[in-house]
Amino acid sequence: MTVHPFIGAENRSGHNVKRACELLKVSRAAFYARRTGKPGPRAVRDAELTGQIAAVHQYSRGTYGAPRIHAALQRKGAGCARRRVARLMRATGLQGRRRRRRHLTTIPDPRTVFRPDLAFGTSPRSPR
Structure with a gap:
């Protein structure tokens, strides 16, 4: 919790800021x-990166997640960390598409009898 609004209220009511x-x-x-209202250098850089992240995300038609967006930004020369990209994506509500779950196409019947493969030389036609 920030105490700066409280100090400002005390200042407006005539109390000493120093105390x-x-x-x-x-x-x-x-x-x-803090009273000047200017954002710090990190907030300024985050705003720039958020714009670049949104552009890359839109270019990928919403499919890229944080790792791919990070790689695209690295190729463009915008140096930043992958976790920073993930944090900014979370803050703006951007998400990549997830891969679909792979569906099983064949389900084996548990009642079938196991038949071993024929090993080399055990075929009925092979000479002994």
Whole structure:
């Protein structure tokens, strides 16, 4: 939980910001930096990557997941980690298609009698 809105409310009601920051163990520099509203460098980079991820996901017609999107971004020169791509995809609600489950086509009958394969030399036509 962030304490910056509380410090701002204390400041508006006429209390000292320095004292409120000391009590809540927050630096005054962090409080004033947060007040400016500018996103940090990580948030800016995440926004750029989210746009690139959405473009690659749309290009793949919604089939690519995080590993393939990460590989496509690496080929384009956008250096980032696979887990970062996965986190940003989760945050934006993007998912890749999953492979379908393989269906069994033949189900063996458990009541049938087991017949061993004929080994070499045991055929009825082979000379002994």
